Amino acid sequence: MMSRAFLFPIAVIAVAGCLAFLPSYLDDYGIGIMIGLLNAVILATAWALFSGPTGYISLATAAFFGVGAYTVAVLNESVPYPLILIAAAIIGALVSLSIGLATLRLAGIYFVIFTFGLSEMVRQMITWFEVNITGTLGRYIFLPIEPRHIAWQLLGLAALTLVVGWLIRRSKTGLALRVIGDDEVVAAHCGINIARVKVLLFGVSATLLTLAGAIQAPRYVYVEPAIVFNPTLSFLPVIMALLGGARSLIGPTLGAIPLFLLFEWLSASYPNAYSILLGAVFIVIVYALPQGVTGLIRRWRERSASVVQPEEAA
């Protein structure tokens, strides 16, 4: 019983441990693909920590990713690297706290649009600040960090994200999120402090997204708002998590891996039509798989189980 309960984190750490050998053997292209895949898994899984159970579709991923990358860009010449990552996590948590508090009373499409607008606002504010106050727009990052170091860090962050997700699902807070996703009025009358749970989980999710941006910043070498606040970064995790099943812990990973490879191929083969194809894939997924792949598997299981169910109920 005990061993089964801990199967998931043990499996995650074991898989991450095996994958940790890869960067030493892969060439630059292979490491690039590995970084892209891990980034997709982290963004989709971290996004789904909050948005999956609650159904609040956040389009602020680019804001957190960008804040992480920009923290590294600003601090890379003056502060030791591990401290930069800690600073990025703290700044990400603070930004998410303010966004979380600002969006508390919003639901549905209003929440979606508001988070998207906030994401753009953060980008414009940083652009304005850089142009008018510091007098620069782009910044250079010169850190002695190689791609394989980034791959290892991302591997660690991916494992951390999945284990954090597993811990949340086992906790009271995990149940609270699902109750909120079903019916906020009932949640409040059950004694759940909705505001606290929502802001807390939004913050956990955002901190992980910020770290993903911070870890990958050295790869850009040159950072400017248009690069690290790219709105596509907000949309891709949503599509990936929806494909795999945003309410399941492993679902976003199952969606992220094939979609990253598909988008990689599309952007290389059809660079001009890439955005249109991206949109088409989005529409197909939302119409054909509203519950994602994991939801589809669950429905199949239930259908085969429902044959025996009437007998059991009698």
Next chain:
Amino acid sequence: MSALLTVDGLTKRFGGLTAVDGMSFEVSEGETVALLGPNGSGKTTVLNMISGALDPSAGSIFFDGERIDGDRPHDIANIGISRTFQLVRILPSLSLRENVVAALAFGRADLWGGEAEREADRLLGLVGLRSGVRAADLTYLDQKRLEMARALAGRPRLLLLDEWLSGLNPTEMREGIALVRRIVDGGTTVLLVEHIMDAVRALCSRSVVMKAGTLLAEGPTADVLADAAVIEAYLGDVHA
């Protein structure tokens, strides 16, 4: 008997409409009180203000001597006021057990893990449900039972029932009345909104009647239901 709930001058305005206008009444510890009145007289609005779903425009609500009007719903749940909803609200993507555990984990009971699961199963058994089924597959009556189990999981000192007995057939009604009576016998105070007078007569020693947001009559149920003004309010509603 001391007053567990004291509602004083309670008023709720929605724009130009005054749904509840200066309502005052008390519910004593251990009592079962009916809140009656024609459709649209403001009964559910009163329950919504007591449970914290709505903020009153004026007036006050005291629970066990503490002023609670304007408090958030989760705080009110945690001092021991549970409710059911007029239009039944279950959590469809959760299992029956999880529906009840939700209230056990975050309410006054503060239970989690195996302890919460055992208590959830006990409460499901109390209302006549079994834990294996999915909430979304329940019949209407079973959804009402589930709501009751969830409300009881909040360990209420005051239970607010909003037409919980409506829509039941005569057999189910007898079971429902017996269940409410067991809950009352267990020491829970009940304030219920109900249109079914047989149930009100069977359960409630005292009744409070509303009309157009104001207090129309209050007293022992038999006297109140014989009151000419109350009969007129109801018949007027029936013929409308």
